[in-house]
Amino acid sequence: MLPEQSSTIAVVVEDLCVLGCLLEYAPSLKVPQECDLTGEWKGREFRTPAAVAWTSRQGQVGLSFHDTDAPSKELLRKICGELRMKPLVRMSEDLR
Numbered sequence: 001m002l003p004e005q006s007s008t009i010a011v012v013v014e015d016l017c018v019l020g021c022l023l024e025y026a027p028s029l030k031v032p033q034e035c036d037l038t039g040e041w042k043g044r045e046f047r048t049p050a051a052v053a054w055t056s057r058q059g060q061v062g063l064s065f066h067d068t069d070a071p072s073k074e075l076l077r078k079i080c081g082e083l084r085m086k087p088l089v090r091m092s093e094d095l096r
Contacts, residue, residue, distance in 0.1 A: 011061075013039070016083065018076055020053065020064040027059040037063060046075045 012024040021037065029035065033052045038045065048068040055061050068076065 013037075014060070016076075016080060018065075018073070018080055020050065020062060023061040023063065025059040026061045027055075029055065029061045031055060035063070037065070041075060041079050044075055046072050046079065048072050048076070 009026065009028060011026050013021050014024045015022040023029070029052045031052045031054060035050055035052070036047055037050050038047045040046065048065045050063040050065050053062045053064040065076075
């Protein structure tokens with residue numbers, strides 16, 4: 001949900017951690033826009049305030065979570081623990 005516009009957009013979360021997430025395609029979101037990320041996991045609702053941390057030319061968006069309430073933080077940790085993890089890969093020398 002976008003507080004300034006009181007609108008909701010559907011997004012696909014490509015990657016998720018307790019600090020934030022990567023949205024597959026959400027070109028309408030801009031840095032440093034505030035929003036709420038809401039979802040459902042096994043019948044329980046997850047909701048957290050977030051800020052757009054970065055965007056890519058391909059429309060991907062990185063959200064940084066903040067002020068997450070305790071029940072949502074607990075559920076977020078459970079979600080992350082149950083999701084299949086991506087294997088760790090060595091970072092490119094160019095990125096270090």
